[in-house]
Amino acid sequence: MSEKIKAPKEPLFSKKNKRLVTEPLDDNNPVTLQVLGICSALAITVSIEQALIMTGAVFFVLGLGNVIISLLRNAIPSRIRIIVQLVVVAALVIIVNEVLKAYMPGPAEKLSVFVGLIITNCIIMGRFEAFAMANKPWPSFLDAVGNTLGYGMVLVIVSVIREIFGSGKFFGFPILGNNIVDPEANLELTGLYSIGYMNNNFIILAPFALFAVALVIWVQRARNKSLIEEH
Amino acid sequence: MAINKDSNGYTFLFAIIMVIVVGSGLAAASYGLKPLQDKNLEVKKKMDILGALKIENVDRTTAEGLYAQYVNDADCIVLDSEGNIKEGLVAFDVDIKKQFRDKKLAPEDRDFPLYVASIDGSTKYVIPVVGSGLWGPIWGYLAIDEDKSSIYGAKFDHKTETPGLGAEIKQPFFYNQYTKESITVDGQYKKIKVVKDGSGGDDFKVDGITGGTITSKGVEEMVDRTIQVYVKYFNK
Numbered sequence: 001m002s003e004k005i006k007a008p009k010e011p012l013f014s015k016k017n018k019r020l021v022t023e024p025l026d027d028n029n030p031v032t033l034q035v036l037g038i039c040s041a042l043a044i045t046v047s048i049e050q051a052l053i054m055t056g057a058v059f060f061v062l063g064l065g066n067v068i069i070s071l072l073r074n075a076i077p078s079r080i081r082i083i084v085q086l087v088v089v090a091a092l093v094i095i096v097n098e099v100l101k102a103y104m105p106g107p108a109e110k111l112s113v114f115v116g117l118i119i120t121n122c123i124i125m126g127r128f129e130a131f132a133m134a135n136k137p138w139p140s141f142l143d144a145v146g147n148t149l150g151y152g153m154v155l156v157i158v159s160v161i162r163e164i165f166g167s168g169k170f171f172g173f174p175i176l177g178n179n180i181v182d183p184e185a186n187l188e189l190t191g192l193y194s195i196g197y198m199n200n201n202f203i204i205l206a207p208f209a210l211f212a213v214a215l216v217i218w219v220q221r222a223r224n225k226s227l228i229e230e231h
Numbered sequence: 232m233a234i235n236k237d238s239n240g241y242t243f244l245f246a247i248i249m250v251i252v253v254g255s256g257l258a259a260a261s262y263g264l265k266p267l268q269d270k271n272l273e274v275k276k277k278m279d280i281l282g283a284l285k286i287e288n289v290d291r292t293t294a295e296g297l298y299a300q301y302v303n304d305a306d307c308i309v310l311d312s313e314g315n316i317k318e319g320l321v322a323f324d325v326d327i328k329k330q331f332r333d334k335k336l337a338p339e340d341r342d343f344p345l346y347v348a349s350i351d352g353s354t355k356y357v358i359p360v361v362g363s364g365l366w367g368p369i370w371g372y373l374a375i376d377e378d379k380s381s382i383y384g385a386k387f388d389h390k391t392e393t394p395g396l397g398a399e400i401k402q403p404f405f406y407n408q409y410t411k412e413s414i415t416v417d418g419q420y421k422k423i424k425v426v427k428d429g430s431g432g433d434d435f436k437v438d439g440i441t442g443g444t445i446t447s448k449g450v451e452e453m454v455d456r457t458i459q460v461y462v463k464y465f466n467k
Contacts, residue, residue: 077237077242078236080245083246087250087253088253094257094260094261098260098264102264105291166395180404205393205395
């Protein structure tokens with residue numbers, strides 16, 4: 001891939017290229033600043049495992065898609081460029097879905113329809129249109145890496161909050177004790193649940209993800225004052 | 232030679248080439264991966280049947296062997312809606328989900344497969360069920376004990392029910408409630424109700440899931456509708 005770039009005067013990891021990766025993590029985070037990809041932040045952040053698999057799938061689609069769009073950028077007729085971008089996203093997502101179903105049936109079952117919903121993730125179309133259409137393949141790939149990391153970071157933060165307080169688990173392991181009573185299987189309340197604590201069902205529901213994302217935005221802007229808008 | 236990229240001809244040509252390339256690529260991917268995907272679905276089905284039979288330590292690698300050990304394909308039969316045996320059909324190959332979706336197929340024309348398993352010399356009958364939840368299909372397997380009246384084990388699954396609410400039907404605390412429930416009184420079919428009042432411990436009653444009423448009712452409906460057919464067969 002990299003040898004296709006003609007005479008790059010700058011090294012592969014120049015300062016400018018590094019910024020492509022680091023900027024979306026904080027200063028230009030796709031979720032908390034551009035408010036893109038919120039749909040999936042609502043849907044799949046119930047467990048950390050799902051958030052990570054989703055991030056992986058988005059990385060594949062965005063990374064490959066950015067490179068493809070970047071390679072084709074001089075050939076795509078501008079009048080149908082959005083349709084071309086959409087076709088690239090849709091084709092890649094279908095491939096991800098088929099491959100997951102064939103080789104990783106377990107995770108594919110867990111994500112079910114949400115893999116298909118990557119098509120509607122605005123980050124992907126946004127990066128195609130805003131970056132890959134105007135840049136060479138290698139910077140486009142780095143841009144994809146940065147944006148996926150920025151996206152994945154927010155997903156993981158939100159899913160940690162939701163999994164711990166919504167299901168009392170961390171990465172699938174019950175950390176607050178056992179909350180199911182089943183005399184036959186010898187199960188009784190343990191840990192926090194034995195003193196009356198209960199999981200908050202609201203946290204499992206999609207609307208809570210909006211509050212969680214808002215909290216992340218709040219903390220981020222409190223830390224980094226330059227992100228606060230003037231008006 | 233400069234090409235005018237804004238001309239209609241170029242735009243159409245680009246679109247046509249793109250569609251052909253992408254279309255054939257996707258068709259190849261779908262066709263090439265189909266055998267593997269079908270195999271996974273088959274294994275998943277065997278895992279679910281073994282789950283209803285309460286066989287432990289089943290995963291994707293061991294499902295095939297355990298299935299062959301407990302379920303004898305030659306004993307499995309397919310029934311019609313009146314409980315008569317239909318000849319010439321292989322139980323495992325009947326796709327009840329597809330038949331359930333097929334609006335043109337009258338409910339009485341559907342096939343009803345019955346898997347017969349043998350665990351430590353005791354015969355169990357596994358009944359597949361399929362129905363509708365809140366957002367999409369739900370399905371499951373009920374294992375009936377040798378007496379053809381009490382439920383030995385159950386397992387449910389869903390496609391798109393709400394996590395934490397309707398999706399809880401796939402959790403053991405819900406499906407284990409069906410174990411030891413009866414389906415008949417003196418040979419007469421009796422419905423197992425999903426209730427809200429917490430009296431699920433009683434016979435013929437199962438506690439529903441808070442916030443998952445429609446999914447719980449969906450389970451009640453599919454179990455009720457399907458078991459009736461098999462009771463007709465068991466009574467013959």
